[in-house]
Amino acid sequence: MDWKPHADRLAAEVTPPVSRWRDAVASTPRHAFVPRWWEPAGGGTWALRDGPADESAWLRAAYSDTSLVTRVGPLHADRASPDDRPGGVPTSSSTMPGLVVRMLRHGLLYDGADLGLIGTGTGASTALAARRLGDKRVTAMDVDPYLTATATDRLASLGMSSQVVTCDVTGPLPGDFDRVVSMVALPNLASVTAALRPGGRLVTTLARMNVIVTADKDADGCARGVVEWDRAGFMSTRTGADYPPGTDDLFTAVRDLEGEQVMRGRYPVLNVAEAWDVRAMLELAAPGVETHYEERGGQRTAWLVHADGSWARASATWIDPPTVHQGGPRRLWTVLERIRHRLNAEGGLPIYGSRVHITPDGVCHFTRGKWSASYG
Incomplete structure (x- = not known):
């Protein structure tokens, strides 16, 4: 399959010409991480798409700046049959490449930095980060053992050996890091703040809030930063095979x-x-x-x-x-x-552009002018 021209086009779409991320996007075969995915089928159900069965559709989907849903409820696309029509909400995906690049750029990564990447998904975002930092500098985390095993295999097929760990990131993280970037929305920031080394930087969104928080950890154990003039929507963290019964x-x-x-x-x-x-x-x-x-x-x-x-x-x-x-x-x-x-x-609301103070208990305290609020 001649995927490289499609990857080059995607890289030109989601990165500026001088960006160090352009080569990472252009050299990552995203289709290898998403051989099958789900598309909406109406009535709240999803239909399976199989890449190898239609290579032109596979290339169009894999090298578009869109998120591809790979898991609905507890059912992985990899394990589904063509007649399956699951209902429910997505529980994993291959995030749109442009958003992955934006989140990583907010991390202000540098050569030699150890990165904790939360939300392994298919492994495509891990591949992008490893292209930039090197395999041994990236630790990817996900709660789903199938996802971590599959991502490990797919990375290995490309000669990449980043550590991919199965863990619940609402608890302790497997190590400490100079940078933590989360591709899932977190309900509390205690565990990720604790995993940052002094001077380390956190980039995350928050559950039910499409804000991007960036904060740097100080010697007192707190992290301080801002709500960026940017926004993103990610799935919330889960601790089991599916989200708990909703509303x-x-x-x-x-x-x-x-x-x-x-x-x-x-x-x-x-x-x-x-x-x-x-x-x-x-x-x-x-x-x-x-x-x-x-x-x-x-x-x-x-x-x-x-x-x-x-x-x-x-x-x-x-x-x-x-x-x-x-x-x-x-x-x-x-x-x-x-x-x-x-x-x-x-003419506006104070949340975007506000200052953020994250205390060791993981609570975010927002301030902007006379306005203040807390989360988590």
């Missing part, structure tokens, strides 16, 4: 429920998950809140639910003011509208 039952229970409070909303219905700065601020105001959105025939409906029993549903035609139903101990839509009012009044 589907809560959504079902309140889908058409009459609210304890019914009111007219101030702002049009919003798909909160796609409004990343609003979503981040909502997580800080109501940690653990989950969102859902549907649009049918111009009718927009959004739901917010929380494990404490709080819920909200807002529905309207297009941009008309919505009818809002709320119940439970907190009024979640009211919390959301306060955030949106601040956005309209100030």
